[in-house]
Amino acid sequence: MFENIPILSLLILFPLVGAIAAFMMGRSPKAAKYAALAFSAIPLALSTLLLTEFSLTGGFQFVEKYQWISFLGISFHLGVDGVSITMVFLSTLLVFLAILFSWDVEERLHQYMGLMLVLEVGVLGVFLSLDYFVFYIFWEVVLIPMYFLIAIWGGVNRAYASIKFFIYTHVASLAMLLGIFALFFTTAPLLQADGLIPADAIGTFDMLLIADVAGGLGEMLQIAIFGALFFGFIVKMPVVPFHTWLPDAHVQAPTAGSVLLAGLLLKMGSYGIIRICLPTLPEAAVDFQLIMAVIGVVAIIYGALACLAQSDLKKMVAYSSISHMGIVMLGIATLTQLGIAAAVFQMFAHGLITAVLFMVCGMFQHKAGTREIPMLGGLAPKVPILSTVMMMGFMASLGLPGMVGFLAEFMVFTSTYDAWGVWVLVPIATVALTAAYYLWAMQRSIFGELTTKIDTKHLHDAYWFETVPLAVLLGLIILFGVWPAFMLDLITPSIPMVWPLSGVI
C-alpha cells in the first residue's frame, strides 16, 4: 500500500520544511519548539512505518531514483537496506528525543531547533542516498549545523572545539571527495564497456553501478581509492590517532548536540565503510583487513584507558565512544557476515546507549553545576532518578546482558576469535576496563559520602522532559537486549549485499 508514496524523500523533506519553518519563527521561539517537535515526530513515525513494512529478504527497498544532472551521471537515488534502516530509525528517534530533551533551552531557541532539524536532514540523507554526489552533499550538510550548535550554544572553550571539529572532519571529507572522483573517472570506461552507461557519458556517480564494476580496477588503484575513502571515514568514526577532536567537541557541545554527535555522526563513518568501502572495493578491503583490525583494537584499548584517566564525566563518556566505535571497527575488520552484522548492531546499540549517557552528563551539569567527578559524591539519595538512570546507562554501556550492548559486543568478539583465535584476548580486556572506569566513576560521583564541594540543598531530580526521553531510550535498550532478533533479522540478510563474500577471498 505504500509503493506509490516516495516515503524516503518524505523522510528527508519533512525535517527540511520544519527547519525552514523554525528558522522563520524568530518572533515566537516557543512555537518553533513545538513545530520542531512535530516535524521530527513525523519522520520518526515514517521510519517506524518503514521498519514494519521492510521485508526481511534483504536488498535495497523503497528505492527512488530521479535524474538530476544527467550529463554528469548524477541522480537523486535513495534506498534502504538492513544496514541503513537501523541507522535511519536511530536517527529519527534520537533527533526527536534530543529536541524533547532541549525543552528548557532559551537562548536563540528557534535557530537551535532549526539547526537540529537541518542536522536530521543531513544525517538521513547520508544514510539513504545511493549516489556518491548526493551522499557527499548530505555529508557536508551535516557539518554545518553541528558546527553552529557547538559554536553558539557550547561551553567556555567552544570556539576552539568547534573549529577543531570542523577542520578535522572537513579535511577528512576532502580525502573522501578525492576518492569519489577517482572512482568516478576510473570506473567510467569499465561501465561503458559493460554497457551500463551510454558510450558518450562521462561517468556515473551511482553507488550500485560503480560497485558492480569497481572490482575490475587494478589492485594498486583499488588500494589507493580505498585508502582515500577509508581515511575520510575513520576520522569521522573516529579512530586513534585522529580522534582528539571528539573529546573537545563533546565537552563543549550542548547536551543535545553531544547526543546527536555521538549517536549519529560517528555512525556515519562506520556506515560509510560498510556501505562504500567494503562492497565497492572488496579486494582492497582484504588488503586492509589487518590495518582495520589493528586500529580497531588500538581504539578499543586506548579509548578505555583514556576513560580511566578522565575527571570530567562527559569527557569520559566521549572517550568511551572511541572505545566502543573501535569495537565496530573490529567487527568490520573480521570481514565475515557475523562480524559485520555485529558491527551494525553495535552501532545501533551504541547510538541508544551513548544518548542516555550524554543526557545523564548534561543533567549533572545542569543540576549540580559541574561534571567534575571529584566535585561530586554521594548524590544517589538526593537524586534517585538521575542516579538510577546513570547506573542503568553505565551498565548497558559496559555490556550487561539483557541490555542491547551485550550481544553486539559478544558477537564481535566471537567473530574476532573465529578470525584470529586467541588474539581476542587483547581487545576483550576492554570488558574489564570498561567496567572499571564506569564503576569507579559511579563510586565517586553518586556513592559514598555526600559532597560538600557543591551546593546540594537545592538539587532537583529529573524534570519530565528529561525523564521521558531517558525512559524511552532505556526501554528500547532493554527491549532490544531481550529481543535482539528483531534488529538482527533486519540486518543480517543485507550483509551479503554489502559484502559479496562469495569468490572474493
Add this chain to the structure above:
Amino acid sequence: MTFAEYAWLIPIFPLIAFVVVGFLGNRLFKNWEGGAPIAIGMTAISLVLSLAVAFEALTTGTGTPFIQSLEWIVVQGGEFAFTFNMGIYIDNLTALMLIVVSFVATLVVIYSLGYMHEEGEKKRRYYAVISLFISVMLGLVLASNFLQMFIFWELVGLCSYLLIGFWNTRPSAASAAKKAFLVTRIGDIMFMIGLFVLFVGFQGNLDFAYIFDNVDAFVGGNELLTFGTLMLFGGAVGKSAQFPLHDWLPDAMEGPTTVSALIHAATMVKAGVYLVARSYPVMVETPDTMLVIAFIGGFTAIFAATMALNNTNIKRVLAYSTISQLGYMFLALGAGGYIFAQQPEFNVGYAAGTFHLMNHAFFKALLFLSAGAVIHAVHTEDMRLMGGLSKKLKITSLVMLIGCLSIAGIPPFSGFWSKDLVLEAAFAGIEYNSLFILLYAFGLITAFMTAFYMFRLWFLTFSGEPRDKHAYEHAHEAPAVMWVPLALLAILAFGSGFAFLFGFESTLVPGLMDFHPHEAGPIDLLTAVFTNVLTYASIAAAVLGIGLAYMMYKKRAIDPARFTSGSVGKTLSNVLLARYGFTKGYDWIGLKVVYGTAKVVDFIDRRLIDGLINGISAGLIRSGNFLRRAQTGFVQSYAAVIVVGVSLIVILLFLVGGVI
C-alpha cells in the same frame, strides 16, 4: 512430565515481584514493609513450583533431561549459520539446585522481614533487587545452553554488585561492590573466551544437550578443548572466589547479612561449582583441566582456612570459610573428573562435589543468618565485643551450634557425609597422580582448621563472660520471623546429609553420560563409610580442631595470645590479617598498573597528539601573522605595488620578447 512444562514460570514469579516492587514507587509500599509481602509471596510460589518440578525430576527421572527451548537469535545464510536458544534444561542436577536456591531464598526473604525492618525507605530497593536476584539465579540454574547461562551469570553479578553496595553512602560498601564486580569480571572474560572456543568448536551450537551428546564433534583437537574448558573454569574461579580471584568475597561482607547468606554463601558463589558440574561431560574429556581444578580447589581450601583462623570479624570468618568450602567442592569435582577420565566407573568425585554444594548451602546459610541474628542483637560484627550471648540468644546459639557441628564434620551432621566423600575422592586420586597426596593432606588439614575456627567463633560469641556490658544488656533474641527460618535451616543442616544414605549418589549421577551408579542400600553405605579408616581420620581432625578451640577459648587453658606474641607468630598473624597481601596486590594492580597506564595514555592524548595538532595550527597562525604585515591599509601603497608589478611584467615581456 507435567510440572516441568511450567518450569519456565519459576524465574518469572520473582521477576514480577521485582517489577512491581521496583517500579511502583515508594508511596505504594510505604506502610507495607517496602513491598516485602510481594517478594515473599512470589518467591514462595517459585519454591512450591520448584519443589514440584524437582520432585518430579528426581523420582520419575530416567536420566534423560527435560528440555524446552525457543529460538532467540537465528542467523542463517552466509558462511556462518547458527542459532542461539533460550530454554530450560532439567535434569537431576538442576533439580538439586532448584531446591537449594528456592528454599534458601524463601527463608532469607522471610528472615529479611525482621532483619531489614529498620531500613526505612531503602527497603523497597532491597526487596526489588533481591527478587531480581532470585529470578536470575533460578534462570541460571534452569539455563539450557552456555550462552544463556552466561547471560544470567552476569545478571547475578549485577545483583551482587547492587546488594553489596546496598548501604551505598558508606564508602567501604561502594568500594567493595566495585571490587566484587571487577574481580568477577576478570573471570567472566575467561568464561567468554571459553564460550568462543566451544561456539566455534561445536560449529555454532552451545546447547547443553547437543554438546554433551556430541563431545567428539569438537573441531580443533583436545588441546584447544583443554584451553576452552580451562577458560570456562576461569569463569568459575571468579564467581566462586577461588584463588587467585578470591579476595572480593571477604570485602563483599559489607552488604547486609541476609545478602551474604543468600548470595555470597548459598547460591551465587555456587554458580561456579554448578558450571563445572554442569559441563562435566565436556570437562572430563580434558583431564589436564580437571587436575588444575582439583589443585586450585584443594589449595584454596587450605589457603582460605588459614585466614579464618585469627580474624575477629564474625562475617569475615564465615566468608573465608565459604571460600574454603567452595575449594572442597572443586577439589572433589576435579579429582572425580581426573579419575573418571581414566576409569569411567568412578563417580564419587562428582557426587561429593554436588553433595557438598547442597549441604554447604544449608549450613552456611544457617551460619550466616545466625550471625545476622547476633549482629542484629549487639549491633557489631566484632567478636571481641561479644561473649556470653548464649544466655540471651538461646535459640540462636543452639542453631549456630548445629551449623558449626555440621561444617566441622561431626557425624551424623550433614557436613560430615559430604566432607568425607570429598576426602575420599581426593584420596582415590593418589592412585593416578601423586599430586593428590598433597591435595588429600590439604583437605585433611583444612578439616582440622575448619573445626577450630568455627568453634573459636562459637565460643567467642556465645560462651564466657560478656566483654561489652552495654551491648550485652541491650541484646535480645531475634523475633519469630527470624528464628523460624533459622530453625528450618537447622533441621536441614542436621539432616540433609542423610540423603547420602538414601541414594543421593545413584539419583544424581545418571544424568551424566557413561556413569554407572552402583545401587546400594543405606546399610551397605553406612558400613562402607564406617569401616573405612579415612573416615576416622577426618573425624579425628575435626575433633582435634574442636578440642583445641575448646582449650583456647572456653577453658582458657592455652592462651591465644601465645601464638601472636613471638616475632614469628606476630608476623604470621599480620600476614593472615593482611590476607597474604592480596588486597594490597589488587589495589596495586588497579591503581598503579592500570591507572598508571591510563595516565600515560592521557598524557599521550593531551600532550603528544593534541600537542602535534595544536603545534601545526599554531605554526599556520604564526606564518599568517607574518604575511599579513604586507597589508598596510594604505591604498596608495597598494597602488604603488600594482604599478611596479605591471611595469615589471611589461619589462619582463620586453626582455623575453615574442609577445610584443
Add this chain to the structure above:
Amino acid sequence: MIPIEYFLALSGILFVIGALGVLTKRNAIVVLMSVELMLNAANINFVAFSSYYGNLNGAVFALIAIAIAAAEVAVGLAIIMNLYKTRDTISLDEINLLRW
C-alpha cells in the same frame, strides 16, 4: 593630419601625471582627480585609434568610459563626503581601516 604618435605621447604624459598623482598625493580629492586624468588618457587613446582606423568602435568606448567615469566620480565624491563627515579628514594617510 596629426600623426598618431603625438596623441599617444600626450596620453602617455597624462597617464604618468595621473599615476604619480594617485601614488603621491594625500588629499583624496586630488587622488580622485588624478584617477580622472588617467581615465582621460585612456580615452584619448581610444579616440585617436578610432580616427586612425576609421572605425567608430573606439569612439563608442570613449563615450561609455566618460559616462561611467561620471558615475564613478559621483560615487567617489560621496564616499569622500562620508569620510569627511565621520572622520573629519580626507587625508589618505589617516584612513587605513583595511589594515592587518
